[in-house]
Amino acid sequence: MTSTAIPIDPQTGVNLPGERVLIYHLRDVEKTREAEGTAFRLRVPSLQIALGEKIALIGESGCGKSTLLDMLSMTLRPSGIGSFRFRPxxxxxxxxxxxxxRKKQLNQLGDLRRLRIGYVMQTGGLLPYLTVRENINLSRRLLDMQDDSLVDELAGDLGIRRHLDKLPYMLSVGERQRVAIGRALAHRPSIVIADEPTASLDPIAAERIMSLFIELVDELHITVILASHAWRHINRLGLRHLEHHTHRESDGSMTETVVSG
Amino acid sequence: MPHRVKDILWLAGRDYRNEWQMSAFFIVSLAAVLGPMMILYGLKFGIVGSMLTNLIEDPRNREVRPIGSGRYDSAWVEQLRNREEIDFIVPRTRAIAATIDLKSETASRIISVEMIPTGQADPLLKTQTIPQSLQQIVLSNKAAQKLNVKPGDEISGSLSRRFKGRSERVHISLQVIDIAKPASFTRDGAFTDLLLVEAAEDFRDGRAVSALGWSGTAEGNDKRTYPSFRLYTSSIYDVAPISEALGKLGIEVSTRVADIDIVRTMDRNLSVVFWLIAIIGLFGFTLSLGASLWANVDRKRKELSVLRLVGFRTGEIVWFPVLQSVFTAIFGWLTASMIYLGVSFTINRLFASQMDSSDSICHLLPNHFLIALILTLGAATIAAILAGYRAARIEPSEGLRDI
Structure with missing residues (x-):
């Protein structure tokens, strides 16, 4: 993994304990998509996310949440970048x-994802041929991490310990989503990115799992970015809202979302 | 990063096992192509192989037989004997003079047999004792049965001639030192030393044979010529050149070269037929496996993109369909080998009565199995190329949400 030393940001200052460390620092990043005469642009003039922060990105679908998440999870190449620094x-x-x-070092981006990022998908994204335990342990396995009983602890906290040796299809949707949360956290990533993690659940289960998720993230000191269209219970969890504004051209040819925070 | 490939191997294996019905379907469809191909090749190899073995082992296929009679002296025969391509040659006397009447004490009949001159390394008497003197003979199986004798028995031979207007008959006591195999000579015959055949000819020509005390005109053997000879080449492949060489000397010969050519042509043609079938079969299998693998990548798009998302590289994801294709190849080959072994065992049992005990009609060598495995692995890898390419193009962001 090559990392380029860059001048230390005057805002973050030197690396002193207790100092605010920016895990994400984006300036003038944008992504433009064009299809059938309509264009969509996501613009991020400035975005700073500190280590340990809990970020919520709330909005209707189509507002560009997913585009931002993809860029933050390093799976989508921005169309234009002023600067994009990641300090895990x-x-x-x-x-x-x-x-x-710019140098198309996709494998290094992949290595970064494997080591530093955990993902919770909308519908679990579990591998159907692995047991629950193997699914949770997958991220650890890829990093050759030794067993330190975290998998069992997580399974206990998530209430899925009795399912550890089952295959995902034997579990309910909610249980699968708990497994997905376990997998995203098991390798102690720097950041967990969750895109509508509770969209497929009924509201009561959704709220319970969401609270559990945030609790675990807090406990493990993991930064989290959460996208959701349901904001009611998000507010209660003490997450920082990421401001974004969407405007459409009157003829519908252009939609632009601007995110900053 | 080899340990990443190890992880892909593990994941591909788990997926393959989890979808065992699908995997079994692929394995069986491969075995259904490969099994019959192995049986077909086994039959070709077994049948042609045993025909070739018979050709090589049967000395009659190495025989070059002169047609009509000529005049060959000992020196000429000797000179041929020194040629590398010639395994055995012995001159023959006139056929009409080379008969002898035999009588044994254990049978009432007197039988007239053909005398065949023999000598060391006679291919027709490969495992038998060779007569070393005038009075030792090896009987053909048929003659031995008629005379009811066994090796070691003494029998009596007699020759007759008309000499100076009188009918004369001489007797000679002979020892049966061995009995030839039934296939070596199918009529009544006796393999004897050349000297005995020459003696019989001399006697019939009215000449004296002092070694046996037979009277007649002066012996004049110094200028003896022979009308014919028995010739066996060293291998079946020497038959054609030797007949050609003799043809140049004006000696017309008859051989089994045509039979040998038939088997060799058949081997070649059957190989062409086999490879045509094999290529069509493998091609079809590659296409169908390739299409299924391609469809599989589409079906598992979500799972593969999750793997990309958690950090597998493009080059590693390609291994997923390739490894599953290799699993199919290996298990399909194992199943096909099992089918082959079962069927060839049955075929060989069915035909056991028609074959010599050592021959099997359906037969493959270990390296044939290896070649089948390598071909299958090759076809499976080719089949997985497109699927691998498609898998490599899956974006990790696809794993984040449903499309």
Missing amino acids: ARGAEPVDISDLW
Whole structure:
């Protein structure tokens, strides 16, 4: 993994304990998509997310949430980048993501994802041929991490310990979503990205799982970015809202969302 | 990063096992192509192989037989004997003079047999004792049965001639030192030393044979010529060149070269037929496996994109369909080998009565199995190329949400 040393941001200052460390620092990043005469643009003039922060991205579908999440999870190449730095841990060198995209170092982006990011998908995204335990352990396995009983602890916290040796199809949708949360956290990533993690659940189960998720993230000191269209119970969890404004051209030819925070 | 490929191997294996019905379907459809192909090749190899073995082992296929009679002296025969392509040659006397009447004490009949001159390394007497003197003979199986004798028995031979207006008969006591195999000579015959055949000819020509005390005109053997000879080449492949060489000397010969050519042509033609079938079969299998793997990648798009999302590289994802294709190849080959072994065992049992005990009609060598495996692996890898390419193009972001 090559990381480019960049000048230390005057806002974050030097690496002192207790200092605010920016895991994401984006400036003038944008993504434009064009299809059938309509264009969509997501613009991020400035975005700073500190280590340990809990971010909520609330909005209707089509507002660009997914595009932003894809860029933050380093799976979507921005159309234009002023600067995009990723600093996965206090004391770690910031990684120049814009440079990796420019040099098409997709494998290094993949390595970064494997090591630093956990994902919770809308519908679990569990591998149907692995048991619950193997699914949770997958991210750890890929990093050759030794068993430190975290998998069992997570399974206990998530209330799925009795399902550990079952295949995903034997579980309810809610239970599967708990497994997905376990997998996203098991390798102790720097950040967990969750795109509508409770969209497929009934409201009561959704609220319970969401609270559990945030609790676990807090406990493990993991930064979280959560996208959801349901904001009512999100408010109660003490997440920071990411401001975004969408305007449409009157003729419908152009939609632009601007995110900053 | 080899340990990442190890992880892909594990995941591909788990998926393959989890969808065992699908996997079994692929395995069986491969075995259904490969099994019959192996049986077909086994039959070709077994039948043609045993025909070739018979050709090589049967000395009659190495025989070059002169047609009509000529005049060959000992020196000429000797010179041929020194040729590398010639395994055995012995001169023959006139056929009409080379008969002898035999009588044994254990049978009432006197039988007239043909005398065949023999010598060391006679291919027709490969495992038998060779007569070393005038009075030792090896009987053909048929003659031995008629005379009711066994090796070691003494029998009596007699020759007759008309000499100076009188009918004369001489007797000679002979020892049966061995009995030839039934296939070596199918009529009544006796393999004897050349000297005995020459003696019989001399006697019939009215000449004296001092070694046996037979009277007649002066012996004049110094200028003896022979009308014919027995010739066996070293291998079946020497038959054609030797007949050609003799033809150049004006000696017309008859051989089984045509039979040998028939088997060799048949081997070649059957190989062409087999490879045509094999290519069509493998091609069809590759296409159908390729299409299924391609469809599989589409079906598992979500799962594969999840793997990309959690950090597998493009080059590693390609292994997923390739490895599953290789699993199919290996298990399909194992199943086909099992089918082959069962069927060939049955075929060989069915035909056991028609074949020599050592021959099997359906037969493959270990390296044939290996070649089948390598071909199958090759076809499976080719089949997985498109699917692998498609898998490599799956974006990790597809795993984040439903499309």
